[in-house]
Amino acid sequence: MAIIETGWLIHKPEQKHLLPHALDCAEHLGATLEAVELERFVAEAPRYLAQTSHVIALLESSDLGTLLQMAHQHDFSVGLLPVHPKSKVCRLYQIPTKMEDAMPIALDSEKGTQLDLLLCNGEVVSWLVTFGDVPLIELRHMADNQALLWQRLKAMPADLMAVLRLKPKTVLITTAKGHKIKTAIVGALVIENDIESLAEHFANETVVNSNGKLSAVLVAPSSIMDYLSFFLSVLSPNPRLSRSIGYIETASLSLENNEEIHYYIDGQPRSTSQLKFNIIPKAVTVKVGQKFLVAPATTDASKEIIKTKTLPQSEERLTTLKQHLPLFSIAQEEDFKETFVLLRDYACFSMPFVLLMMLSTMLATLGLFLNSTPVVIGAMILAPLMGPLVSMSMGILRNDNKLLMAALQVLTLGTGLTLLVAAVTTFLLPYEQATNEILSRLQPNLLDLGVAVVSGIAAAYAHARESIQKSLPGVAVAVALVPPVCVMGVGIGWFDWNIISGAGLLFLTNLVGITLAGTLTFLCLGFAPVIKVNRGLGFSVLLTVLISIPLYKALENTVVYQRMEKSISTKTYEVNGKTLLLTDVSAAPDGDKIKILGQLHSSELILANDIAGLRDIIGEQLDKSIVLDVSLRLVQ
Known part of the structure; x- marks a missing residue:
C-alpha cells in the first residue's frame, strides 16, 4: 500500500471536533493532512489543487455531492472518512465505520474506483432524490439515521395522517430513448449507486453501482387502501412488485409538472417546475471499501427497464385522481x-x-x-x-x-x-x-x-x-x-x-x-x-x-334461553328425597311453553312422579310453563 505524503482534509464547521482524531490517524500512517472547510475549498479549488491533488472528505452525504462535483470538474480523487459510525457515507461506499480503519483506504494513492455521477438539474446527487409526499420514505430516513424506537413510533401518527392527505400529481416522464409516460404519482425516488436502498426493495429489481443508468421508483397508488397495501409490502422480507409502484432504469430522465415541484436532494429541499436527471459515466474516482461492487464492464447502458403498466395512465383515471386520492380505488x-x-x-x-x-x-x-x-x-x-x-x-x-x-x-x-x-x-x-x-x-x-x-x-x-x-x-x-x-x-x-x-x-x-x-x-x-x-x-x-x-x-x-340453561345446569335439585342434577341442558320454544332438554343424573331409581316434580320445581324457578324432555343416567 502506497500512502500519500500530503493532502487536504475537507470538512464542515460541524465536523471540527473530529479533526484532531483524523489528523492523528493520518500522522500515524506517515501522512500530513491540512484541514480546509468545504466552502473555502470550493471557492479556491485551483490554488489548493496546485499544491497537492489528494483530497480526503470528512463530510455527511448531504455535503459530499458538492465535493464530488468539484472532483469531476478538476479531475482529482476523493478519499472518504466516517463522520460517525452510522453515517450514510459508510453504507453508500462500504467504508469502515471507525476512523482508524477507514484512514488507510482514504490515504492509499494506488486505490480508486471510477464511479458514475447522478445529476439532478445540474446538481450532483450523492445519495438520492425524493419528490412528493411519500411517508414511508420519511420513515426510512429515520431508519437510516438509526433513530430510537420511540422516535420512530412517535413519527407514525403524523405519517398516517399524511397518508390521508395524499394528493397525486400528474406528471409527464420522458426516458433517454424518448419513451413518454403520463401518470399521476404521489412521490418518486431516484438513485444511482445505493444498492441497499428502497429501490431494490420496492421494485424487486437488482440495482448495481455505476452501470451508466439511474433507477427511478414511482409511487402511484390509485387509492389510500392501495397505498396502505404498498406500506405492508415494504414490511415483507420478500416483497412482490406492488401495483402502486412503477420502476424505470434509464440513462436520463425528465419529469414535468404544471405546478411547482418540491423535492429533496440528499435531504436538502429544492423546488422547480421540471426535474432533469442524467448520468455522467465514470465521472469521478472515489476510494471505496472492499465490499463496494460496481457493474461489470459488459453492462449495456443503453438498455432501458420500464415497468409502469400498473400505474394510472388513462385520461379517465387521471381525471378522477386530480382532486384527491380516494379511500378505495375507482375501477375503470x-x-x-x-x-x-x-x-x-x-x-x-x-x-x-x-x-x-x-x-x-x-x-x-x-x-x-x-x-x-x-x-x-x-x-x-x-x-x-x-x-x-x-x-x-x-x-x-x-x-x-x-x-x-x-x-x-x-x-x-x-x-x-x-x-x-x-x-x-x-x-x-x-x-x-x-x-x-x-x-x-x-x-x-x-x-x-x-x-x-x-x-x-x-x-x-x-x-x-x-x-x-x-x-x-x-x-x-x-x-x-x-x-x-x-x-x-x-x-x-x-x-x-x-x-x-x-x-x-x-x-x-x-x-x-x-x-x-x-x-x-x-x-x-x-x-x-x-x-x-x-x-x-x-x-x-x-x-x-x-x-x-x-x-x-x-x-x-337466545340470550334469555342461555341464561335459563345456565341457571338450571348449575343447580342441584332435591325431589322426593332424591338428589337430581341436569347436564347438557338446552332450552327452546315449544308453542306457548319452553322445552327443556338434558341429561338427568341420580344415584337412585327415577320414577315418573320424580320427573313431574322436577318439572314443577324448574317451572317455578323460571316462572314459565315448561316441557321436560330428559334422558336418565344412573350414577354409582
Whole structure:
C-alpha cells in the first residue's frame, strides 16, 4: 500500500471536533493532512489543487455531492472518512465505520474506483432524490439515521395522517430513448449507486453501482387502501412488485409538472417546475471499501427497464385522481372487463348448473339427516349459488337490469330446484326426527346476519381480485345458502310449518345480507361511483333493516334461553328425597311453553312422579310453563 505524503482534509464547521482524531490517524500512517472547510475549498479549488491533488472528505452525504462535483470538474480523487459510525457515507461506499480503519483506504494513492455521477438539474446527487409526499420514505430516513424506537413510533401518527392527505400529481416522464409516460404519482425516488436502498426493495429489481443508468421508483397508488397495501409490502422480507409502484432504469430522465415541484436532494429541499436527471459515466474516482461492487464492464447502458403498466395512465383515471386520492380505488372499464364477463357467465342457466345444484342438494339433505357437518360443508363447496348472488350484487350497484334479472332468474330456479329435490328426498327417506344439523338452522338471529354480511364481503372481494381466486372454496362455505333451503325442503316433505318458517328466515337472512354486503363491497372497490347509487341498493338496505327486527328479537330470546340453561345446569335439585342434577341442558320454544332438554343424573331409581316434580320445581324457578324432555343416567 502506497500512502500519500500530503493532502487536504475537507470538512464542515460541524465536523471540527473530529479533526484532531483524523489528523492523528493520518500522522500515524506517515501522512500530513491540512484541514480546509468545504466552502473555502470550493471557492479556491485551483490554488489548493496546485499544491497537492489528494483530497480526503470528512463530510455527511448531504455535503459530499458538492465535493464530488468539484472532483469531476478538476479531475482529482476523493478519499472518504466516517463522520460517525452510522453515517450514510459508510453504507453508500462500504467504508469502515471507525476512523482508524477507514484512514488507510482514504490515504492509499494506488486505490480508486471510477464511479458514475447522478445529476439532478445540474446538481450532483450523492445519495438520492425524493419528490412528493411519500411517508414511508420519511420513515426510512429515520431508519437510516438509526433513530430510537420511540422516535420512530412517535413519527407514525403524523405519517398516517399524511397518508390521508395524499394528493397525486400528474406528471409527464420522458426516458433517454424518448419513451413518454403520463401518470399521476404521489412521490418518486431516484438513485444511482445505493444498492441497499428502497429501490431494490420496492421494485424487486437488482440495482448495481455505476452501470451508466439511474433507477427511478414511482409511487402511484390509485387509492389510500392501495397505498396502505404498498406500506405492508415494504414490511415483507420478500416483497412482490406492488401495483402502486412503477420502476424505470434509464440513462436520463425528465419529469414535468404544471405546478411547482418540491423535492429533496440528499435531504436538502429544492423546488422547480421540471426535474432533469442524467448520468455522467465514470465521472469521478472515489476510494471505496472492499465490499463496494460496481457493474461489470459488459453492462449495456443503453438498455432501458420500464415497468409502469400498473400505474394510472388513462385520461379517465387521471381525471378522477386530480382532486384527491380516494379511500378505495375507482375501477375503470379495463380493470373490471374480465370480472364483468365472469359475472355474466354466472348469471346464465345451464345444464352444469342444474347438475351441480341437484348433487349439492342431495348431498346436503343426506348430510342433514346423517347429522354430519363435513358432508354439509362438502355440499356448500359444490353448490354453484355463489356466482348468481355476486352477479346480483353487481347488477344492483351498476343499475344493470339485464344482469340483475338474469342473476335473479338463475337464483330463483336454483332455489326452486333445491326445494324440490330436498322435499322429494325427505319424502322417500324413513326419517321423522329432526337432527341437530336441522335444528341448528331453525332459530336464526342477528349474529347470522353478521355472518352473511362478512360472507358477502368475502365473496365480492374474491371475485374482484384475481390474486385471491384460490380462496373461492372457502368463500363458498361461508356463503351457505343450500343448507337452509334444504331444511326448508325437509319441512315441506314433513309438512312442518315451523321448520319451513325457521329455515326460510335463515335463507332470507343470508340472501339479503350477502347481496347487500357484496353490493357495498363492489362500491368500495370502485366498480361504480357513489352518485350511481340507486333505488335497488336503497331497497336492499331497507330489506336488511326490516329483517333485522325479528333477528334482534331472536337474539334476545337466545340470550334469555342461555341464561335459563345456565341457571338450571348449575343447580342441584332435591325431589322426593332424591338428589337430581341436569347436564347438557338446552332450552327452546315449544308453542306457548319452553322445552327443556338434558341429561338427568341420580344415584337412585327415577320414577315418573320424580320427573313431574322436577318439572314443577324448574317451572317455578323460571316462572314459565315448561316441557321436560330428559334422558336418565344412573350414577354409582
